[in-house]
Amino acid sequence: RVPTIQIEKTDGCHIYLSSISLDTQFITSKSSEMSVNIPFGDGEYKEFPIAEQFKTYFKDGKQLVTVPNESSGV
Numbered sequence: 001r002v003p004t005i006q007i008e009k010t011d012g013c014h015i016y017l018s019s020i021s022l023d024t025q026f027i028t029s030k031s032s033e034m035s036v037n038i039p040f041g042d043g044e045y046k047e048f049p050i051a052e053q054f055k056t057y058f059k060d061g062k063q064l065v066t067v068p069n070e071s072s073g074v
Helices: none
Strands: 004-008 011-016 024-029 032-040 043-049 052-058 062-069
Touching: 004 052
Parallel strands: 004 024, 011 032
Antiparallel strands: 032 043, 052 062
16 A cells, blocks of 8 residues: 655656555655556556646635646547
8 A cells, every 4th residue: 555655856757556556645846757557457557647737826815726738628
């Protein structure tokens, strides 16, 4: 089991998790081309990208919120 993975100043990172590590949290900075692969089916893995770009805004003028920036082409 892996509770947290920290990735810093990395280009091209592919992480493979086991079924018992699906609650892992990722902390990333100054990194690109990151993806997480999780078990799917019989010995297969499904790949999910980790966001590289973020959008930050004030919610209700009181709270600063940061979320992954979604591409309009998705």
